[in-house]
Structure formats: C-alpha cells, structure tokens
Amino acid sequence: MTKPGSHAEREGSQAELIRRSLKRRYRKERRFRLYGITAIFIALFSLVILFTDIISKGYTGFIKTTVTLEVHLDGELMYLNDAADPEQIAMADFQAPIIKAMQAYFPEASSRADMRELSRMTGSYASNQVRDLLKENPDWLGTTRTIEFPAHDTVSVYVKHAGDPGYSIRLTEQQQRWTDELLSKGVIDTGFNDVFFTSGDSREPSNAGILGALVGSLLTMGITLVIAFPVGVAAAIYLEEFAPSNRLTDFIEVNINNLAAVPSIIFGLLGLAVFIGLFGMPRSVPVVGGLVLALMTLPTIIISSRAAIKSVPPSIREAAEGIGASKMQVVLHHVLPLAMPGMLTGSIIGMAQALGETAPLLLIGMVAFIVEIPDGFFSSATVLPVQIFIWAGSAEQGFVELASAGIMVLLAFLITMNAFAIWLRKRLERRW
Amino acid sequence: MQTADLLPLVLVLAAVAYGFAYMRSRAVAAPLGGIRNLKALPAYYAARAALWCAIPALIILGAWAAFEGKVIQNVVMASLPAELTPQSAGHASLTLSQISNLAAGKLNPAMVPDGISNAAVLLQELREQSSRFKSLLVILIAVLGGTFAWTRVAPTINARKSVELTLQRLFFVCAAVAILTTIGIVFSVIFETVRFFGKVPMSEFLFGTNWSPQTALRADQVGSEGAFGVIPLFTGTLMISAIAMLIAVPVGLLSAVYLSEYASPRMRSVVKPLLEMLAGVPTVVYGFFAALTVAPFIRDLALMVGLEASSQSALAAGLVMGIMIIPFVSSLSDDVINAVPRSLRDGSLALGATQSETMKNVIFPAALPGIMGGILLAASRAIGETMIVVMAAGLAANLTANPLDSVTTVTVQIVTLLTGDQEFDSAKTLAAFALGMMLFIVTLLLNVIALKVVRKYREQYD
Numbered sequence: 001m002t003k004p005g006s007h008a009e010r011e012g013s014q015a016e017l018i019r020r021s022l023k024r025r026y027r028k029e030r031r032f033r034l035y036g037i038t039a040i041f042i043a044l045f046s047l048v049i050l051f052t053d054i055i056s057k058g059y060t061g062f063i064k065t066t067v068t069l070e071v072h073l074d075g076e077l078m079y080l081n082d083a084a085d086p087e088q089i090a091m092a093d094f095q096a097p098i099i100k101a102m103q104a105y106f107p108e109a110s111s112r113a114d115m116r117e118l119s120r121m122t123g124s125y126a127s128n129q130v131r132d133l134l135k136e137n138p139d140w141l142g143t144t145r146t147i148e149f150p151a152h153d154t155v156s157v158y159v160k161h162a163g164d165p166g167y168s169i170r171l172t173e174q175q176q177r178w179t180d181e182l183l184s185k186g187v188i189d190t191g192f193n194d195v196f197f198t199s200g201d202s203r204e205p206s207n208a209g210i211l212g213a214l215v216g217s218l219l220t221m222g223i224t225l226v227i228a229f230p231v232g233v234a235a236a237i238y239l240e241e242f243a244p245s246n247r248l249t250d251f252i253e254v255n256i257n258n259l260a261a262v263p264s265i266i267f268g269l270l271g272l273a274v275f276i277g278l279f280g281m282p283r284s285v286p287v288v289g290g291l292v293l294a295l296m297t298l299p300t301i302i303i304s305s306r307a308a309i310k311s312v313p314p315s316i317r318e319a320a321e322g323i324g325a326s327k328m329q330v331v332l333h334h335v336l337p338l339a340m341p342g343m344l345t346g347s348i349i350g351m352a353q354a355l356g357e358t359a360p361l362l363l364i365g366m367v368a369f370i371v372e373i374p375d376g377f378f379s380s381a382t383v384l385p386v387q388i389f390i391w392a393g394s395a396e397q398g399f400v401e402l403a404s405a406g407i408m409v410l411l412a413f414l415i416t417m418n419a420f421a422i423w424l425r426k427r428l429e430r431r432w
Numbered sequence: 433m434q435t436a437d438l439l440p441l442v443l444v445l446a447a448v449a450y451g452f453a454y455m456r457s458r459a460v461a462a463p464l465g466g467i468r469n470l471k472a473l474p475a476y477y478a479a480r481a482a483l484w485c486a487i488p489a490l491i492i493l494g495a496w497a498a499f500e501g502k503v504i505q506n507v508v509m510a511s512l513p514a515e516l517t518p519q520s521a522g523h524a525s526l527t528l529s530q531i532s533n534l535a536a537g538k539l540n541p542a543m544v545p546d547g548i549s550n551a552a553v554l555l556q557e558l559r560e561q562s563s564r565f566k567s568l569l570v571i572l573i574a575v576l577g578g579t580f581a582w583t584r585v586a587p588t589i590n591a592r593k594s595v596e597l598t599l600q601r602l603f604f605v606c607a608a609v610a611i612l613t614t615i616g617i618v619f620s621v622i623f624e625t626v627r628f629f630g631k632v633p634m635s636e637f638l639f640g641t642n643w644s645p646q647t648a649l650r651a652d653q654v655g656s657e658g659a660f661g662v663i664p665l666f667t668g669t670l671m672i673s674a675i676a677m678l679i680a681v682p683v684g685l686l687s688a689v690y691l692s693e694y695a696s697p698r699m700r701s702v703v704k705p706l707l708e709m710l711a712g713v714p715t716v717v718y719g720f721f722a723a724l725t726v727a728p729f730i731r732d733l734a735l736m737v738g739l740e741a742s743s744q745s746a747l748a749a750g751l752v753m754g755i756m757i758i759p760f761v762s763s764l765s766d767d768v769i770n771a772v773p774r775s776l777r778d779g780s781l782a783l784g785a786t787q788s789e790t791m792k793n794v795i796f797p798a799a800l801p802g803i804m805g806g807i808l809l810a811a812s813r814a815i816g817e818t819m820i821v822v823m824a825a826g827l828a829a830n831l832t833a834n835p836l837d838s839v840t841t842v843t844v845q846i847v848t849l850l851t852g853d854q855e856f857d858s859a860k861t862l863a864a865f866a867l868g869m870m871l872f873i874v875t876l877l878l879n880v881i882a883l884k885v886v887r888k889y890r891e892q893y894d
Contacts, residue, residue: 025786032788036690039683040703043762046755047710053725054717231606238603255610261809261879262872263816265843266617269868272850273620280501295613302610328596356714359818359843363850377436385716385819392720392823400724407717414712 054411058404060160064193064206065151067122067182069101072144073134083138094127094134095119098149105187106178117175121182123150123206150195150206151188153398155179159190160401167397196405200371201387205398208391210406212373216286216366216381217355219374223290224297224354229347231294232301233336236343239302240309241331260299267296268360276364283365284380292360297350304346308339341428348421352414358385384410435497438567442493442574446486449578453481456585464587472592480591483598485578489570496566504558508551516547531555621872624865631859632660637866639663643829643840645849645860660863662870664829668746668839672821673814675750675835676757680814681807683754684761691762692769693787711759719823722752727824734836741836744826750835753820757810764806768799771890802889808882812875818843842867 075081077100080092102118103109109118126149133147134140151159154170158179161167171179182188200212235256243249271292275281281288312335320330361367366382367390374381382390384406391403457477461467467474508531509517509524518524527548533539534552541549585591629637640661687707691700727748734741741747772795780790796803826838827848849864 025789029786029788032791033690033694036686036694039686040690040707042683043687043707043710043755043758044703046758047706050713050717050721050755053721057724231609234603234606235609238600238607242600242603243607252607252610255614257883258876258879259610259613261812261875261883262617263813263818263843263875265816265818265846266621266868266872266875268850269846269865270613270617270620273624273865274616277620278502279498280505295609298609298613302607326592326596328599352712356712356716358714358716359822359847362822362847365851367851385714388720389716389819389823392716392723403720407720410714411717414714418712 054404054407058401058406058408061196061401061403061405061408062193063160063190064195065156065159065188065190066148067151067155067188068146068148069098069122069187070104070144071097071101071130071147073097073130073140073142074100075141080134080141083134083141089131089135092131094130097130098122098126105182105185109174109178114174117172118178120152121155121175121178123152124204125202125207126150150204153205153396155188156206157397159183159188193405196402200373201369201382201390202371203369205396205402208399208402210384210387210402210409212370213382213384213387213406214409216370216374217383219286219377219381220289220293220361220383221351221355223287223377224293225347225351227291227294228297228301228350228354232298232347232350233305233343235298235302236305236309237331237336240306241327241335256299256302259295260303263359264296264357265359265363267292268363270295271360271364282378282380284368284370284382285378286374286381287377288364289361289366289381289383290377292364293354293357296357296360297354300350300353301343301347304349305339305343308342308346309335311342312338341424344428345421345425348417348424352417352421355417356385356410356414358389361386362389384413434563435493435566438493438570439490442486442489442570445489445571445574445578446482449485449574449582450478450482452578453582453585454478456582460585460587470587471590476591476595477585479595480598481578481581481585483595484581485574487598488577489574492573493566493570496562496569500562500566504555504562507558508555511554512551513547516545535559617872621865621869624862625869628859628862628866631862636660637662641831643845645845645863658859660859662842662867664831665840665842665845665867667831667833668825668829669815669841669843671746671833671835671839672750672753672825672841673811675747676753676814677807677811679751679754680757680761680810684758684810685765685803687758688762688765688769689791692766693791707759707762710755711763713756715756715817715819716823718752718756719819719821722748722820722824726752730836739836742826742838744824744838745836746825746839747835749821749824752824753814753817756817756820757814760813761806761810764809765799765803768802768806768886768889769795771802772798799889801885805882805884805886805889808878808885812878812882815878816843816871816875818847822847842871846871 074097077096078092078094080088082088099115099118102121103115106114106118109115129149130147133145150156155175157167158169158171158176162169169176179188195207196209198211199207199209202208239249239252243252271288275288275291276283316334316338317330320334325333361383367386368380368382369390370380370382372379388403388406388410391399391406454474454477457470457474458467461470461474464470470477505528509528512518512527516527518527530539530544530548531552532555534541534544534549535555541552637660640659641663642659642661643664644659687703691703695703723744727743727745730745730748730751731741731743734745776794776798777790780794781787785793821841821844825841825844827840827844828838829840829845830837832839846864846867849860849867
C-alpha cells in the first residue's frame with residue numbers, strides 16, 4: 001500500500017508464484033491419480049495372472065491319455081483256467097496278455113528289459129482292470145477283446161507336455177519312439193477325462209478323480225447348512241428383536257464379532273478337542289467337518305441376517321402391531337419373510353466361504369487318502385479343497401494338472417454360488 | 433436305531449402331535465360356537481403340542497449321541513484284563529482302534545489276544561444296547577410329551593403365549609451358541625496348554641530360539657527331548673505377515689481411494705466386484721499359486737541376479753498372502769472413507785484444494801483411526817492365515833531376516849504337528865495346542881483393539 005509501484009510488482013510475482021505452485025500442485029494431483037490407477041492395476045493384474053496360471057496348468061487335467069489294445073485273454077499265458085475261481089484269480093498274471101498285445105505292434109521287443117518297458121506304457125492298474133473284467137465276465141477267458149487302458153503317467157506326461165520345460169520326460173528313448181508310433185496309429189489317443197469326474201482318489205494320476213471329494217464336500221456342506229442357517233437366523237432374530245440391552249447381550253455381540261475374525265485353524269483345534277476328543281466322534285467324517293464349518297460360518301450368517309432384519313422399515317412393524325399382532329407374530333409373519341432374501345444371500349456367501357475352507361479340516365483328519373466314494377455322514381471322506389491340497393503336494397507330475405483342474409471345478413462352484421446369491425438379491429430384494 | 437434315523441422319526445412324531453392337537457382344539461371349540469371362543473388359534477395349540485413332543489426328545493437324543501461313544505469306550509477299556517490294560521495314551525488309542533476294527537469285522541479275531549476280542553464283543557453288545565435304549569427313551573419321551581400337550585388343549589389356556597415364550601427362549605439359545613463356541617475354543621486350548629507347560633517350562637517355550645519338536649522314539653536317543661522355543665516361529669510369522677502387509681496396505685488403500693474419489697460409477701461397478709473376487713478365491717488356491725508358480729519364479733529371478741533363494745522362500749508366501757489381503761484392506765478403507773461426512777470434503781474443495789490435497793490433508797486424517805482398525809484386522813488375518821504358508825513356506829524353523837530364506841510359521845507348525853500319526857499326551861501334540869493358544873490370544877487382542885477403534889470412529893461421525 002505504501003509503495004504503489006511495488007504493489008503491482010508484488011501482485012505479478014504472487015500470480016507468478018501461484019501459477020507456479022498450481023503447476024506443481026496439478027502435477028501432484030496427476031501423480032496421486034497415477035498411484036491409484038497403478039494400485040488397481042496391480043490388484044487386477046494379480047487376478048488375471050492367478051486365473052491364467054491355473055487354467056494353463058490345469059486344462060490338460062481334463063484330457064486323458066488312453067491305450068486301446070486288442071487283448072487276447074489267453075488262459076495259459078495268465079496261468080488261469082477258471083475265471084470264476086477266486087483263488088486262481090488271486091494268483092494269475094494279468095500283465096502278460098497286455099504285454100503280448102503291445103508286442104503285436106513291436107515284435108522286436110522281446111528281451112526281458114524291453115518287456116518291462118512295454119509294461120510301463122499302460123497304467124499301473126491296467127492288470128487290475130483286466131482282472132476285474134474277467135471277474136465280471138468269466139466267459140471272456142480265451143477270447144480277444146478290445147480294452148481301453150489309461151496310459152502310464154510317464155506316457156501321459158510325454159503325450160501332453162513334450163517340450164514343456166515345467167515337466168521332465170521320464171520315458172526312455174525307445175519308449176518315446178514307441179509312443180510316437182502308437183500315437184500315429186491311433187492306439188494311444190487322448191480324449192475327455194471322464195475318469196476325473198467318475199472316480200475317487202488314486203495313487204495313479206490317470207485313475208484319480210474328484211467325485212469322492214465332491215460327494216464329501218456335498219455331505220459336509222449339507223451338515224453345515226442344516227445347522228448354521230437356522231441357528232444363525234434365530235440368533236439374528238433374537239439379537240435384533242428380543243434382546244434386552246444388558247451386559248449379556250453386549251457379551252454375545254462381542255463374541256460374535258470376535259469369532260468372525262478368529263483364524264479358521266483355531267476352529268480346527270476346537271473340533272479336534274471337543275468333537276473328537278470330548279465326544280469321541282470318529283475322525284475324518286463329514287459330520288465333524290460340517291459341525292466345525294457351521295461354527296465357523298455362524299458369525300457371517302448372523303451378521304448378514306441382522307443387516308437384513310435391520311433393513312425392513314419400521315412402518316411394516318408398526319402396521320402389524322397396529323392391527324393387534326403380538327411381537328412374535330410381527331417377527332415371524334412380517335419381518336422374517338421380508339428379510340429372507342437378504343438372509344439367504346448372506347448365507348450363500350457364508351456357505352461359499354465354508355466350501356473353500358481347508359485348514360480346520362486338516363486338523364480333524366479329513367486329509368486322509370480315501371479311494372472309495374463316501375456313502376454317508378459317518379464314512380471317511382475328504383473335501384474338494386483338501387483334495388486339491390493333497391494333489392498339489394504329491395510327487396507324481398500328473399497330479400499337478402489334476403490339482404489345477406480340481407481348482408477350476410471348485411472355482412466354478414464358488415462362482416455359481418456367488419452369482420446365484422447376486423441374482424437372488426437382485427430378484428427378491430425390495431428397496432424401501 | 434441310529435441317530436440319523438431317529439431325528440426324522442422325532443420330527444414325524446411332532447407333525448403327528450401337531451395334527452392331533454389341531455383336530456382336538458377344533459373339536460373342543462365346536463360345541464362352544466367356533467374357534468373364536470378359544471384363547472388362542474388352533475394352530476397355536478397344535479404348535480405347542482409339536483414343541484412338547486420334539487424339544488425334550490431332541491435334547492435327550494443330542495445328549496445321548498454326544499456322550500454315548502465316550503462312555504462305551506471307557507466301559508470297554510475298563511473291561512480289559514489287567515495284562516492288556518494300556519500303559520500310555522498312545523497305546524490306549526491303538527488298542528481302541530484294534531477293538532473297534534474287530535467289532536466292525538475288518539480284523540480277524542484269531543490275530544489278537546482273547547481279551548481284545550472279548551472287548552470287541554462287549555463293544556458290539558454295548559453299542560446295540562445303547563442304541564436300543566436310546567430309541568426307546570426318545571420315542572417314549574416324544575409320545576409322552578405330545579400326549580401331555582394334547583390333553584391340555586382347553587379353551588381357557590392361552591397356548592399362544594407359551595409357544596411364543598418357548599420360541600423366544602429357543603432364539604436366545606441359538607444366540608448363546610456364539611458364547612459357547614468361544615468357551616469351547618478357550619477350553620479346548622487351555623487344558624492341553626497347561627499340560628504342555630507341565631512338560632516344557634514356559635520360559636523355554638516363550639524365549640527359546642530353537643524349535644525342533646521331533647521327540648525321539650527311544651528315551652536314550654540323541655536330542656530326545658526336542659526343543660520348543662517359539663521365537664523362530666514368531667519371527668517367521670512376523671516376516672511373512674510384514675511382507676504381506678507391505679503389499680496389501682498401499683495397494684488396497686490407494687485403490688480404495690481411487691475408487692471412492694476418482695473412478696466413474698461405471699468403472700466402480702466393474703472394478704469392485706473384480707476386487708471382491710480376489711477375496712472369494714479359497715486360500716488353498718493361493719497356496720497352490722504360491723508354491724507352484726510364484727516360489728519357482730522368485731528362485732529363478734534371484735538366481736539371475738546372483739542371489740540364492742530357497743524354493744520355499746518367505747517372500748513368495750508373503751507376496752501371495754499380500755494379494756489375498758488386498759481386497760480386505762480396500763473394502764474396509766472404502767467403508768471408512770465413505771463414512772467421512774460430505775461437508776468436510778466439500779469444505780476443503782471449496783477452499784480451492786485439489787482432490788488429492790483434500791484426500792491427504794482432510795479425509796485421510798479424519799479416516800485414519802478407521803483405517804488403522806482395518807489394517808489391524810488385516811494383520812490379524814495375515815497372522816492366522818494357514819494354507820498359503822502350509823503350502824509355500826517351509827518347515828525348517830530358521831531364525832533369519834532374509835526374505836529369500838525359508839521360514840516357518842505358527843500355523844504351519846500347528847498343522848504339521850497335528851496331521852498324520854499323533855498321540856495325545858506327547859509334548860509334540862500338546863505343543864500344537866500351546867501354539868494355538870498363543871495364536872488365539874494374539875489375534876483376539878488385535879481384533880478387540882481394531883473393533884474398538886473402528887466402532888469409536890463410527891460413533892464420531894454418526
């Protein structure tokens with residue numbers, strides 16, 4: 001003010017200052033936005049990498065390699081003259097006719113070593129397959145039959161993954177030559193892996209399937225649903241509608257919130273100590289697994305059910321009370337039906353979490369090697385994620401692709417469940 | 433009859449009781465001039481009968497089924513002749529499984545001592561008796577209860593009130609399951625932990641730097657005691673969790689900020705569900721990804737720059753765990769950021785601050801307590817995460833600060849100690865429960881603090 005000349009000057013320099021700082025501030029703004037975009041990009045990129053990795057590792061799990069042979073079921077070769085006699089069946093050599101059938105293509109392979117290599121072209125259970133066929137059809141003895149065998153793990157790896165650095169080829173050069181020749185003749189062939197969907201676990205990748213784990217998961221989830229859903233909904237109704245505000249109610253709420261954040265493995269310890277240790281329930285059965293998962297999902301279901309009850313507007317309640325309904329009638333006849341879609345959505349999401357849970361089930365022994373498909377709530381079983389865990393840790397190369405194929409099946413289930421939950425919410429939920 | 437068959441039977445009986453009571457209430461009402469002269473609707477009399485029929489029977493059934501196995505086991509074990517009485521807990525469980533296999537016909541009776549095969553016969557007998565008594569008792573109680581309620585269908589009794597009160601109490605019991613679960617957890621770890629500290633002094637457990645729980649088969653073997661120092665497990669857990677948080681916190685926070693401040697509604701509606709998908713992927717899938725893809729990749733990368741990395745490096749497990757936790761951090765921070773009142777934001781923007789300045793100087797400080805709470809919850813999840821580390825981290829308890837080395841964690845050790853062959857009572861098995869107890873306490877503390885902080889923060893702006 002005192003020096004008018006410098007005033008304009010100062011104003012100019014201030015404008016300049018502001019202009020300059022504005023530039024800097026906008027640069028900062030852009031940089032900040034860039035950070036945000038980068039963060040989102042990193043997250044989404046990991047998602048893409050995860051899915052591509054699993055699909056690229058696992059799609060071959062849905063392909064099986066087979067060897068189809070004309071097997072002459074020669075009694076003399078097998079030391080078997082009566083296929084109905086269990087004692088003879090137990091002693092007979094069922095590998096011999098398979099080798100014989102292979103030799104039809106490679107007459108030059110007659111030394112002991114060659115024959116051993118030939119026998120390692122079909123899977124380890126090929127002779128059992130011949131035995132079972134003969135047991136079922138004793139009159140096949142002496143006839144020639146076309147039988148499709150699963151190829152040996154090493155052959156399968158060679159056919160599916162030759163040239164893939166992630167796999168090592170364990171065939172001898174001779175076996176590789178044989179495989180190539182049989183492939184060109186169509187004896188060795190690849191097709192859709194139906195075995196994967198129709199059998200239980202096995203020591204041999206080509207015989208291993210996911211059906212046992214799938215049935216185990218269904219049984220376990222059944223128990224979880226039957227326990228967690230009614231109990232969760234009832235608890236939510238109590239806490240929202242009837243609970244007096246006292247210390248006990250507070251304590252229940254604190255417990256629910258904490259249980260929702262307790263590591264899942266702790267629930268496994270609970271199952272081991274209480275259900276197996278205290279109550280003497282058997283290990284590795286769906287009942288115990290279902291109980292443990294029910295306790296684990298309960299907080300999720302309670303929390304989402306309470307939110308659903310809260311979202312029912314008070315006008316509904318007031319109207320019902322106004323025409324003389326009792327508190328319980330208001331809840332059961334009016335609030336509950338309106339809150340049901342929200343409760344169902346929350347429960348499905350909770351069940352999806354339980355379906356993917358592994359750690360607590362390891363502790364209650366659902367990690368056993370089980371070939372048979374479980375037939376009840378008290379038969380030993382494993383579940384999908386645990387089966388994936390077992391396969392991922394197996395030494396044979398063929399199990400890795402089975403594990404990723406199993407992951408795809410599991411993810412398909414989870415995505416279906418979540419999509420159903422979203423659909424349900426969109427379809428049934430009313431906005432007030 | 434088995435429990436699985438009795439359960440539906442009781443429900444059928446309850447339905448029958450419902451039907452009978454319904455008919456009776458109408459019959460009672462008819463001479464009085466219709467149901468309007470009853471104190472409650474017929475359905476309530478019927479429901480009361482069904483409840484009387486089902487609830488006592490189900491309670492008896494549940495209690496019987498829960499303790500039947502244990503009681504029979506004890507009776508059978510007590511029946512064993514003196515020379516076969518097992519000396520140790522491990523031996524006891526072996527004998528028991530022998531007996532039950534024998535009873536199930538999976539074992540040839542000729543292959544075991546007489547005492548054992550007699551015990552198997554006894555086991556079978558007891559099981560049949562127990563099953564018979566259980567069925568009788570349950571059916572009797574159900575029928576009695578139903579009949580009692582049936583006789584008490586009278587126009588002067590208000591059935592609605594008693595039904596509603598019973599239902600309300602049932603709801604309370606369901607809510608109390610949460611308390612029972614917590615008590616169950618505490619008790620299941622506390623007893624074994626106390627027994628563990630009877631074998632291994634607590635100071636050795638808490639401050640020991642050596643962890644090798646392999647107890648020897650013979651007492652005179654070298655290193656037969658095993659070492660139970662928990663420090664290497666703690667440092668391992670902390671290292672992996674720290675790596676995970678280093679990834680998850682910035683990525684999760686920044687993506688939440690971008691989504692809530694900058695993104696268009698359309699982008700938000702696409703990106704948010706995708707992020708949530710990351711949260712929905714089961715941990716076993718992350719474990720598979722970490723063990724078979726990320727860990728070899730990191731090893732190769734380290735080799736390329738001349739470093740030596742273990743094929744089960746802490747870095748791989750931590751990285752993947754970080755990815756897993758991103759959506760957790762981002763959705764919690766998103767909630768918190770959106771809870772900051774609009775007026776604060778508008779005020780700052782009106783003063784000429786850019787969006788990033790508003791974010792950094794106004795919203796972020798206001799949301800900080802909530803964000804801290806979210807981060808604590810995420811940390812507790814990282815510490816308790818099991819499958820990723822079981823599959824991708826090692827078993828060797830190295831005390832190291834090198835993320836390329838293999839480390840082991842508390843959860844990995846719990847799983848390793850409790851899967852496979854185990855005997856109750858050995859220090860090895862008990863150690864798993866002691867570790868579980870520590871894990872429970874640590875995560876509980878983190879959760880309680882986090883929930884308190886978040887709640888306080890919410891109240892501030894509500």
